[in-house]
Amino acid sequence: xxxxxxxxxxxxxxxxxxxxxxxxxxxxxxxxxxxxxxxxxxxxxxxxxxxxxxxxxxxxxxxxxxxxxxxxxxxxxxxxxxxxxxxxxxxxxxxxxxxxxxxxxxxxxxxxxxxxxxxxxxxxxxxxxxxxxxxxxxxxxxxxxxxxxxxxxxxxxxxxxxxxxxxxxxxxxxxxxxxxxxxxxxxxxxxxxxxxxxxxxxxxxxxxxxxxxxxxxxxxxxxxxxxxxxxxxxxxxxxxxxxxxxxxxxxxxxxxxxxxxxxxxxxxxxxxxxxxxxxxxxxxxxxxxxxxxxxxxxxxxxxxxxxxxxxxxxxxxxxxxx
Numbered sequence: 155x156x157x158x159x160x161x162x163x164x165x166x167x168x169x170x171x172x173x174x175x176x177x178x179x180x181x182x183x184x185x186x187x188x189x190x191x192x193x194x195x196x197x198x199x200x201x202x203x204x205x206x207x208x209x210x211x212x213x214x215x216x217x218x219x220x221x222x223x224x225x226x227x228x229x230x231x232x233x234x235x236x237x238x239x240x241x242x243x244x245x246x247x248x249x250x251x252x253x254x255x256x257x258x259x260x261x262x263x264x265x266x267x268x269x270x271x272x273x274x275x276x277x278x279x280x281x282x283x284x285x286x287x288x289x290x291x292x293x294x295x296x297x298x299x300x301x302x303x304x305x306x307x308x309x310x311x312x313x314x315x316x317x318x319x320x321x322x323x324x325x326x327x328x329x330x331x332x333x334x335x336x337x338x339x340x341x342x343x344x345x346x347x348x349x350x351x352x353x354x355x356x357x358x359x360x361x362x363x364x365x366x367x368x369x370x371x372x373x374x375x376x377x378x379x380x381x382x383x384x385x386x387x388x389x390x391x392x393x394x395x396x397x398x399x400x401x402x403x404x405x406x407x408x409x410x411x412x413x414x415x416x417x418x419x420x421x422x423x424x425x426x427x428x429x430x431x432x433x434x435x436x437x438x439x440x441x442x443x444x445x446x447x448x449x450x451x452x453x454x455x456x457x458x459x460x461x462x463x464x465x466x467x468x469x470x471x472x473x474x475x476x
Contacts, residue, residue: 159171161183161185163212163216169181169182178192180226186213186216186217187219187284189228189229190226207240208251211251213284214248215227238358250362250366254297255375256287257286258286265328276325278324278325295324305331345375346377347401347402348395351365351405365462367462368466369401369466371462371463371466377395396425401425404428406435426472432452433452436452437452449468451468
């Protein structure tokens with residue numbers, strides 16, 4: 155066991171590693187937490203880092219999976235392929251780079267876990283960047299100041315703060331409003347939007363820049379229904395999400411039966427359904443569903459920013475801001 159080898163994700167020194175099988179090892183990193191990684195994936199990260207996912211998001215996924223669930227994420231080369239593969243492997247929500255609300259929520263819950271009493275100050279150091287899925291100190295401070303602006307945390311500017319691993323840091327603590335938000339009723343959580351969208355793996359940009367960006371701009375957390383479908387089976391987890399959801403976005407492109415199931419269940423539960431479809435397919439009227447009585451928001455790959463804006467406006471016009 156050589157602790158001088160840096161973490162393959164964040165390059166932090168002094169990690170602890172142990173073999174679990176012939177092609178998998180377990181790593182304990184001060185920043186990334188505990189996770190497992192296959193040899194091929196570790197070799198690629200160390201020698202030829204993939205363009206996806208961003209290092210800080212993978213680090214955050216490992217750290218929060220361990221901190222929150224007590225489980226070790228297994229990193230394979232499949233996670234380097236697309237958002238769809240990463241989301242499929244994740245058991246927690248992976249925020250996109252500009253998802254300030256979700257990153258702030260992770261930081262808020264971390265403060266709660268680390269606070270032994272109501273007035274405790276929690277020290278943040280480089281090791282805590284992964285807690286908020288943050289790329290650097292400036293982003294971490296930006297997220298904490300966002301929470302401070304909402305009155306949920308406050309900076310402890312007095313005195314010198316030392317991090318658990320040694321060295322300096324900066325301290326924040328929960329305010330009374332922050333404690334109340336964490337211990338209050340469930341409706342204080344960000345409302346959920348389930349999106350049934352079933353294009354191929356090459357359509358990650360359509361998902362991230364179009365659908366997910368649109369519902370997040372309207373104030374909702376996005377969950378992709380197809381990530382919870384296995385072998386054409388409607389899982390209990392998907393049904394739970396549909397029951398919890400505030401709204402459902404049903405994309406008719408490709409005529410996926412799961413989309414009709416999600417929309418039908420949502421309608422039966424009295425939840426609003428927002429219909430979308432690729433512009434050419436909607437124009438050619440190849441849909442099974444008679445849509446003349448519905449508003450269908452169309453999209454093209456060339457104008458995803460415009461589509462996300464129109465989808466957000468459609469949701470806000472119908473439901474208002476959450």
